[in-house]
Amino acid sequence: MRITIIGAGNMARGIATRALAGGHTVTLTGKDPAKAARLAEELSAQAAGDAAVRAGDDSAVDPAELVVMAVPFAAAKELTASLGARLSGKVLVDISNPVDASLEALVVAPGTSAAEEIAGAAAPGTRVVKAFNTTFATTLVTGQVGGTALDVFIAGDDEPARKQVAQLVTSGGLHAVDVGALRHARELEGLQLLHMALQLSEDGYGWASTVKIVAP
Numbered sequence: 550m551r552i553t554i555i556g557a558g559n560m561a562r563g564i565a566t567r568a569l570a571g572g573h574t575v576t577l578t579g580k581d582p583a584k585a586a587r588l589a590e591e592l593s594a595q596a597a598g599d600a601a602v603r604a605g606d607d608s609a610v611d612p613a614e615l616v617v618m619a620v621p622f623a624a625a626k627e628l629t630a631s632l633g634a635r636l637s638g639k640v641l642v643d644i645s646n647p648v649d650a651s652l653e654a655l656v657v658a659p660g661t662s663a664a665e666e667i668a669g670a671a672a673p674g675t676r677v678v679k680a681f682n683t684t685f686a687t688t689l690v691t692g693q694v695g696g697t698a699l700d701v702f703i704a705g706d707d708e709p710a711r712k713q714v715a716q717l718v719t720s721g722g723l724h725a726v727d728v729g730a731l732r733h734a735r736e737l738e739g740l741q742l743l744h745m746a747l748q749l750s751e752d753g754y755g756w757a758s759t760v761k762i763v764a765p
């Protein structure tokens with residue numbers, strides 16, 4: 550799959566690492582092109598077989614089948630609006646956690662979610678999927694916590710788009726959990742607000758925990 554990741558920070562590194570493990574072609578693009586180029590150079594050592602990684606400019610969005618917004622929520626919404634029809638037909642993955650600075654509250658109104666706001670800002674035909682918001686960046690780099698593959702919860706109104714994201718997830722060695730419609734992003738964002746707040750508690754988990762469903 551041709552994947553473009555917008556952003557060159559911690560989550561771009563984590564998701565690109567898993568995408569390369571899955572044999573995908575990754576282009577990194579960001580507001581600081583030199584930072585994206587440095588990350589691509591660093592990750593290129595992990596690109597085996599058909600996998601490849603490079604840095605690109607804004608035009609890297611055009612050939613992508615799947616675009617990941619690895620930027621803060623407000624920037625993701627703005628970029629989605631400004632890219633407009635260039636995202637039509639593509640899978641647009643929202644990974645954001647719209648939390649306030651104290652990790653006490655969501656900054657989106659009750660009854661909606663960052664993913665739904667991004668979908669509202671997107672041009673018609675953009676297939677918005679929520680994924681990766683409950684996986685901390687460091688855990689994505691290793692792909693596991695305590696020897697168990699991470700769960701990646703996937704929400705979206707377009708079933709083939711959810712399946713495409715699930716394919717990225719499973720090819721990268723993770724476990725895909727399809728939770729259905731995009732409105733379930735509300736629960737995923739609320740769950741991760743709690744998960745993030747727990748990191749700050751006295752016996753916090755050091756941003757090394759993950760959210761997982763365990764079944765017999």
Ligand SMILES: NC(=O)c1ccc[n+]([C@@H]2O[C@H](COP(=O)([O-])OP(=O)(O)OC[C@H]3O[C@@H](n4cnc5c(N)ncnc54)[C@H](OP(=O)(O)O)[C@@H]3O)[C@@H](O)[C@H]2O)c1
Pocket residue numbers: 556557558559560561579580581584618619620621622624644645646647681682683684685686687
């Ligand atoms: N970190 C986690 O463990 C984690 C887990 C799940 C979800 N998330 C979500 O993932 C997203 C990215 O988080 P991160 O931890 O990767 O953050 P990060 O390390 O700070 O990286 C953010 C990236 O976004 C770019 N950026 C910031 N503002 C921008 C703007 N206005 N326009 C374009 N690009 C902009 C930054 O560029 P510069 O460096 O040049 O400023 C950087 O490349 C966030 O929405 C976050 O809620 C994070």
